[in-house]
Amino acid sequence: MDAIPGFVMTVFLGQAPGGVGDGASGVASAQIQSVWDFVIKGGPMMIPIGLCSLVAVTVIVERLYCLRRRSVIPPGFLPGLKALMENGDDDRSKATTYCEDDGSPLATILAAGIRRMTESVEMIEKRIQESGQRAVFGMRKYLRTLSVIASICPLLGLLGTIFGMIKAFQTVATSGEALGKTELLAEGIYQAMITTAAGLLVAIPVMIAYHWLASRIDRLVDEMDQMTVGFVEEYAYAADARSQSSLRIEQENGVDKTEDAVRAQS
Numbered sequence: 001m002d003a004i005p006g007f008v009m010t011v012f013l014g015q016a017p018g019g020v021g022d023g024a025s026g027v028a029s030a031q032i033q034s035v036w037d038f039v040i041k042g043g044p045m046m047i048p049i050g051l052c053s054l055v056a057v058t059v060i061v062e063r064l065y066c067l068r069r070r071s072v073i074p075p076g077f078l079p080g081l082k083a084l085m086e087n088g089d090d091d092r093s094k095a096t097t098y099c100e101d102d103g104s105p106l107a108t109i110l111a112a113g114i115r116r117m118t119e120s121v122e123m124i125e126k127r128i129q130e131s132g133q134r135a136v137f138g139m140r141k142y143l144r145t146l147s148v149i150a151s152i153c154p155l156l157g158l159l160g161t162i163f164g165m166i167k168a169f170q171t172v173a174t175s176g177e178a179l180g181k182t183e184l185l186a187e188g189i190y191q192a193m194i195t196t197a198a199g200l201l202v203a204i205p206v207m208i209a210y211h212w213l214a215s216r217i218d219r220l221v222d223e224m225d226q227m228t229v230g231f232v233e234e235y236a237y238a239a240d241a242r243s244q245s246s247l248r249i250e251q252e253n254g255v256d257k258t259e260d261a262v263r264a265q266s
Helices: 006-012 023-030 035-042 046-067 076-086 089-102 104-115 121-139 142-172 182-265
Strands: none
Touching: 023 121, 023 142, 035 046, 046 182, 076 089, 076 104, 089 104, 104 121, 104 142, 104 182, 121 182, 142 182
């Protein structure tokens, strides 16, 4: 595997001072030649940090795939739906089937409103809001996992550093030749610090990815909200106006028939 970049080597590699008999061997043992060597020298706490990084990469790739705009708001979906809705009540079931076949979050939200198109506008808006909340919850799936990973990885690294420091001081305390050989302590300390660096190297990109995905979801939700409001204003309010007009006509016809009946009796 490729060697660790120079600036990482400078930070993490402590060279023992010259003048000691085993200085050359101490420096050789302190060198990190590859990423695998970096992981091995980090100790057991590198295992959960590595697992967290794998989970984070999996979640980020999955969310990037699912949050593509054409998966959330298909480009040809809304024109096709409006074409079906133009034909009136007879094609309402076809419009619902069209939304169910599409399966996108926008289609799911609009399908909830189309099913209640014969009811009041308030009921339609309520159903759309409930469906929208479920759709947003689905879009935010696994984002909490990224937040947890970004929070616990630095803590895991710090815990690994503490364990490493304990081990380093224990080695110096139990070594009969530790007096005047600071390389024994320095080697243990720099190896202990590897876990802190690893935890931060995982947490920082994951935190950036979390906020980027959250902002992308917010943009998509805002765009879906605008489309949904336009759909309700165009069809739901129009349908409600037609139903109220029909109701008034029926009431007027009923009044006229009652007056005619009264006149006939008199």
